[in-house]
Amino acid sequence: MSITNALSGTNIAEIADGIYRINTPVTIPGAPGGFSFNQYLIDGDEPLLFHTGPRKMFALVREAVACVTAPERLRHIAFSHVEADECGSLNEWLAAAPHATPLCGKVAAMVSIDDLADRPPHALADGQAVWLGKHTVRWFDAPHLPHAWECGFLMEEQTRTLLCGDLFSQEGANHPPLVTSDILGPSEAFRHRMDYFSHTPKAGAMLERLAALQPTTLxxxxxxxxxxxxxxxLRALGQALQQ
Incomplete structure (x- = not known):
């Protein structure tokens, strides 16, 4: 792990081959132990950033990306759903990376991004893949899991990394980049205190579909x-949501 900004504590670490977690610890109301925001950079012929971070965090994330590749090389600015931490600095990234395109599901494009973004999005159908070079990502619709009609996730197929958005959110400001210890217990404790799940009746089926992809990194x-x-x-999360 490398600290990219000493003042904010923003850091970057490779969590799978060519996939980097960018992390910034923060303090927010309702989380006395602090919180953190992650973005994921997939480096390659057509680099992809998953989550932009909030608009006010743009400079920090850009600084971290620059430790791996020139920010202007980015070709895809992707996100799970429309929230400030997911895509708040989308237009700042489009200005910094003149060949980049917003990458999202068809619902997000229709209801928000066609209007909000400074360039037209690449709207992905459920199951559609995008080639990045040595990596390939595939989009999976997951409406209201955990929230937002337009929600979906990307699976990077070569490393079997599931970019799983707000699933397994863990409270706290200082977390190791990659762990093998339990994350379900901490994420469930956080969910029960700040319930951000929509509790769609289709959650179990959607989680089973994601589980069938057999990811090895979340x-x-x-x-x-x-x-x-x-x-x-993922199946354990599905069971927990039924209780």
């Missing part, structure tokens, strides 16, 4: 990324 938006039996972890 790239969480808040807290540590996780390495291990991703299918088992």
């Amino acid at each position: 790239a969480c938006m808040h807290g540590s990324a996780w390495s291990g039996d991703g299918a088992g972890m």
Whole structure:
């Protein structure tokens, strides 16, 4: 792990081959132990950034990206759903990377990004893949899991890394980049205290679909990324949501 900004504590670490977690610790109301925001950079012929971070965090994230590749090389600015931490600095990134395109699901494009973004998005159908060079990502619709109609996730197929957005969000400001220890217990404790799940009746089926991809790395938006039996972890989350 490398600290890229000493003042903010922003840091970057490679969590899978060519995939980097960018992390900034923060303080927010309702989380006395602090919180963290993660973005994921997939480097390659057509680099992709998953999550932009809030608009006010743009300079920090850009500084971290520059430790791996020139920010203007980015070709895809992707996100799970429309929230400030997911895509708040989208237009700043489009200005910094003149050949980049917003990458999102068809619903997000229709209801928000066609209007909000300074360039037209590449709207992905459920199951559609995008080639990045040595990496390939595939989009999976996951409406209201954990929230937002337009929600979806990207699976990087070569490293079997699931960019899983707000699933398994962990409270706390200081987390190792990648762990093999339990993340379900901490994320469930946080969910029960600040319930951000929509509790769609289709959650179980969607989690089972993601589990069938057999990810070995879960790239969480808040807290540590996780390495291990991703299918088992996703199924355990499905069971927890039924209780």
